[in-house]
Amino acid sequence: MLKKHNFGAGPCILPSAVMEQAAQAVINWNGMGLSILEVSHRSPEFEEVVLKTQLLVRELLSVSDNYSVLFLQGGASTQFAMVAMNFLSEGKKAAYLDTGYFALKAIKEAKLFGEVDVVATSKDKDYAYIPDNFKVDAGSAYLHLTSNNTIEGTEIFDFSATGVPLVCDMSSDIFSRKIEVKDFDLIYAGAQKNMGPAGMTLVIAKNEFLEKGKKEIPSMMDYRIFRDNMSMYNTPPVFSIYVAMLNLLWLKDQGGVSGIERSNIEKAKLLYAEIDRNPLFYGTAEVAHRSRMNVTFQAIDKGVEQAFLKFAAEKGIVGIKGYRTVGGFRASLYNALPLSSVAVLVEAMVSFEKIYTDKTVLELE
């Protein structure tokens, strides 16, 4: 069978060793004679999994003791509302940076709870850059950022202090690079990129900030309930947490976040260099704001786009079609994608160019 190179934007590739351990646990976990799918979340064995996963998050991101590490459900989309439900009230305002599709979704949900101050937007250039030099009103409950814009292919590399609590959606770049957790009051991330399978959400929050949260809100929307119940106020997504633990153990073996960051930089450099060199393609994000996780690029015309998608598919390259509203290509280079897969894509672009110079697109099709 043709080896697949999965550049999908999420749910995305996980290390094959993790898949094998996960499959084994579905049959017989830990030699218990039970599947990981049928063990009680209140069993000492599973409580240990939750604790270990928390400790791995703390270790890999150097999270200090005054922060809580929580596992929730509902993805970043639930967090868009939950952040505002906890920390924004009528008559108060929160600052949001509009860097694209998901930032806009966060803004929409926040407006249900109070005033939203969009401090800057890069809509003028189709979100091809990250705005800077914006001002944040000192009275804002928080500033909300989207560290990596999965659809637009941009990433924030500068998290300068603005004087108000910083809340950040890190769904698509958490665990891909070093961050200073202490610069943030609350970080959230859907797990299904670099953490584990779909179905869980990671939250890392400063305890002092959590105490500012509103009281009269639903239990399942109250971060403190998760903190006070070791993320098990109700039945958690057992399998997703277990696979996240396996995946974070794998990450630790890769030299942790510093190790994987070096590899991610190398992968991104290789692909962007080819995009910049190859006359048939061009990148869409401004160079200084290019994401290392989601490389967005376009072909010079629709014919080339279709022909290359087909050409790439024949080489086992999967998931490089751009988001439906944007078109073109998006190659996601998450932690588990090896450099060798990026090399296969780059080689495909090179060979495609050679063939293309001799033939018309119609012939290629």
Added chain:
Amino acid sequence: MLKKHNFGAGPCILPSAVMEQAAQAVINWNGMGLSILEVSHRSPEFEEVVLKTQLLVRELLSVSDNYSVLFLQGGASTQFAMVAMNFLSEGKKAAYLDTGYFALKAIKEAKLFGEVDVVATSKDKDYAYIPDNFKVDAGSAYLHLTSNNTIEGTEIFDFSATGVPLVCDMSSDIFSRKIEVKDFDLIYAGAQKNMGPAGMTLVIAKNEFLEKGKKEIPSMMDYRIFRDNMSMYNTPPVFSIYVAMLNLLWLKDQGGVSGIERSNIEKAKLLYAEIDRNPLFYGTAEVAHRSRMNVTFQAIDKGVEQAFLKFAAEKGIVGIKGYRTVGGFRASLYNALPLSSVAVLVEAMVSFEKIYTDKTVLELE
């Protein structure tokens, strides 16, 4: 290795054939050369899984076209708040039947949104029965029931019309017996009993009722958003939905809900008969309200309780310890638990009694 008989209350036993197919899909799904954990939820292959799972729910429960079948996250605990957030407002009231631990949790969350009218409670007898002959005010937004009380071991067998929309938490008995969906306006259930692994929630709702829902609520708390986006407004819990599909296919092979109901009745009869016969044990729920899913019983004293737990564990019997606030025993007889496992438990009770008549509890320990 000693064969395990898993009587756990949830997450709970699933059929071994389902576990095997799930494990295979984690390695290579559908011969695609990709794991089910790394496929895009927007792929045609996974969209087909969602559709198939919806159709299986419709077929197995005879759900008519004017109802929506939705897959959410967050478990029943999220539904406790979501139902009220959608259908209860300040100045309005909703009726709740208090049948125990989880009913009380639903009541607590609903109070955040409007007035709660507890129409009846069985607290006077430690929730050992289901109250009847209660009156529901015709102006109530809905009546909320808990069809099976997992901790207290009671189950509702009569869903008489009360003139107001009926909302029911069926987390621990859905798919275990025939129900008339048309009698309900909204049914919800955490999946981790008879549907699939933890991490997804099933909602079956009358479209007409959904239209009554409030508008200015978070997208991820709005049932209509899930309905209008085929439960994929954001990334769904891919693996949990896939395993639920496998499990519902298995259920169909067992003769569907009618077939499994016959088997569940037989299993419950066998165990309750032994509880009633054996002088060392007694049931806690009133006979007419005994749950077929969660059989709760007590030993005549703490010494017998401890000794039997140990005795049963040696026979591979797992998960029969009662809920921490209640103590005693709880044997959950979910769909995938075979009659042969119930027979093993009953035999253990019989042999334990024989040994016990000759020896003191201290000797047994």
